[in-house]
Amino acid sequence: GDSVTQMEGPVTLSEEAFLTINCTYTATGYPSLFWYVQYPGEGLQLLLKATKADDKGSNKGFEATYRKETTSFHLEKGSVQVSDSAVYFCALHPFYNQGGKLIFGQGTELSVKP
Amino acid sequence: NAGVTQTPKFRVLKTGQSMTLLCAQDMNHEYMYWYRQDPGMGLRLIHYSVGEGTTAKGEVPDGYNVSRLKKQNFLLGLESAAPSQTSVYFCASSYSWVKGQNTGELFFGEGSRLTVL
Numbered sequence A: 001g002d003s004v005t006q007m008e009g010p011v012t013l014s015e016e017a018f019l020t021i022n023c024t025y026t027a028t029g030y031p032s033l034f035w036y037v038q039y040p041g042e043g044l045q046l047l048l049k050a051t052k053a054d055d056k057g058s059n060k061g062f063e064a065t066y067r068k069e070t071t072s073f074h075l076e077k078g079s080v081q082v083s084d085s086a087v088y089f090c091a092l093h094p095f096y097n098q099g100g101k102l103i104f105g106q107g108t109e110l111s112v113k114p
Numbered sequence B: 001n002a003g004v005t006q007t008p009k010f011r012v013l014k015t016g017q018s019m020t021l022l023c024a025q026d027m028n029h030e031y032m033y034w035y036r037q038d039p040g041m042g043l044r045l046i047h048y049s050v051g052e053g054t055t056a057k058g059e060v061p062d063g064y065n066v067s068r069l070k071k072q073n074f075l076l077g078l079e080s081a082a083p084s085q086t087s088v089y090f091c092a093s094s095y096s097w098v099k100g101q102n103t104g105e106l107f108f109g110e111g112s113r114l115t116v117l
Helices: none
Strands: A003-006 A011-014 A019-021 A023-026 A032-038 A044-050 A056-059 A062-065 A075-077 A086-093 A108-113 B004-007 B010-013 B019-025 B031-038 B042-049 B065-067 B073-078 B087-094 B112-116
Touching (some): A019 A108, A023 A032, A023 A086, B019 B031, B031 B073, B042 B065
Parallel strands (some): B010 B112
Antiparallel strands (some): A032 A086, A044 A056, A062 A075, A086 A108, B031 B042, B031 B087, B065 B073
16 A cells, blocks of 8 residues: 655754755555644644655745655755754655545654754 | 644543544534554544545544534544553544645644543
């Protein structure tokens, strides 16, 4: 079945460092891909998305490119801030699915130190 | 500006007790979902609903029941709680995927932390 695999955390960075969180997926056809973020004590919220190959999603300085050839959707940010400390989830929506069910990765915790 | 509201936010149960988690959304969304979040396992779908009066099983439905009597509410029930059901439960809602309204975004509540002793 379809699945999402993320790099294990926690990831600890200093402020202004470059961030990459790896995400790869297994899916039939062309799924839609998402990154969600969960700040401490809160529910998940959509960070960015891409719906077809080579699309780049971006928001709040974060970017991710849908790579069909490597089945990847890695999250990047050029300069992280303490306020970016959160858990990041990669997710996919299968193209054939009519139930709206997202498949989530296990989450990667990011901690940014001043 | 409520969005998705879950009650209660915290609950401690003894093994064998029953309880119901309530999810309410004010965005007129067709679809609603219950997920559980456990360390190292991400979010796993328990049950979901694509409209009032309909429910369907997700990835980990055993030990849970749901009901969607009203479009804005989605209830998750535990009939006989077990320690394995200790988790953080998230409700989410979205526009219909079938009708082409959905941009891919699920709207989540803040979570309900359940401990079963």
